[in-house]
Amino acid sequence: AQSVTQLGSHVSVSEGALVLLRCNYSSSVPPYLFWYVQYPNQGLQLLLKYTTGATLVKGINGFEAEFKKSETSFHLTKPSAHMSDAAEYFCAVSLNNAGNMLTFGGGTRLMVKP
Amino acid sequence: EPEVTQTPSHQVTQMGQEVILRCVPISNHLYFYWYRQILGQKVEFLVSFYNNEISEKSEIFDDQFSVERPDGSNFTLKIRSTKLEDSAMYFCASGKTVDQPQHFGDGTRLSIL
Numbered sequence: 001a002q003s004v005t006q007l008g009s010h011v012s013v014s015e016g017a018l019v020l021l022r023c024n025y026s027s028s029v030p031p032y033l034f035w036y037v038q039y040p041n042q043g044l045q046l047l048l049k050y051t052t053g054a055t056l057v058k059g060i061n062g063f064e065a066e067f068k069k070s071e072t073s074f075h076l077t078k079p080s081a082h083m084s085d086a087a088e089y090f091c092a093v094s095l096n097n098a099g100n101m102l103t104f105g106g107g108t109r110l111m112v113k114p
Numbered sequence: 115e116p117e118v119t120q121t122p123s124h125q126v127t128q129m130g131q132e133v134i135l136r137c138v139p140i141s142n143h144l145y146f147y148w149y150r151q152i153l154g155q156k157v158e159f160l161v162s163f164y165n166n167e168i169s170e171k172s173e174i175f176d177d178q179f180s181v182e183r184p185d186g187s188n189f190t191l192k193i194r195s196t197k198l199e200d201s202a203m204y205f206c207a208s209g210k211t212v213d214q215p216q217h218f219g220d221g222t223r224l225s226i227l
Contacts, residue, residue, distance in 0.1 A: 034215060043220040044218040098212075
């Protein structure tokens with residue numbers, strides 16, 4: 001069975017500051033890892049994914065994440081926060097294929113202060 | 115960009131009534147999913163559907179739940195006799211192949227009174 005833990009249900013940063021959202025997973029087999037973003041009253045939008053290959057993956061809106069197997073982590077970063085980044089971010093894992101069931105973390109609400 | 119469309123956006127139903135939540139997946143996608151999120155809790159997998167049959171389901175997806183692809187475009191989730199604890203946001207998702215990420219709709223908020 002797999003699980004996902006997101007440290008920090010709320011993260012607040014100033015506009016222009018580094019964004020770091022933490023995600024740790026547990027999995028019995030090599031995982032497929034995802035970050036989704038949810039803006040108010042909208043669905044889940046895929047930010048980026050790790051399947052195989054390069055461990056640093058780049059996504060939309062300037063976000064990137066690094067798969068660290070030794071740390072079982074997949075933290076999401078963005079060098080400079082923008083007001084429009086304020087949203088809820090979900091880390092998720094699936095096993096064997098990207099199309100298998102997703103197990104989500106609890107989500108992190110990112111607030112960006114002017 | 116193609117989207118997954120869910121209707122209605124908000125459904126209010128009396129406890130014990132049947133409810134059908136509707137989804138139109140992206141047109142060339144073959145894999146379909148339902149997830150739910152109870153307020154304040156994690157997004158949870160309910161069921162996946164491929165080739166007109168359920169491929170995977172969670173413990174939540176009991177006999178009160180069913181899914182159907184009644185035609186070439188719709189994918190529905192039926193709850194036969196709703197309970198108060200079925201109140202949640204229900205998300206439909208679709209994927210082109212088993213190797214591709216899932217694309218989500220905006221969700222249907224189900225409120226059971």
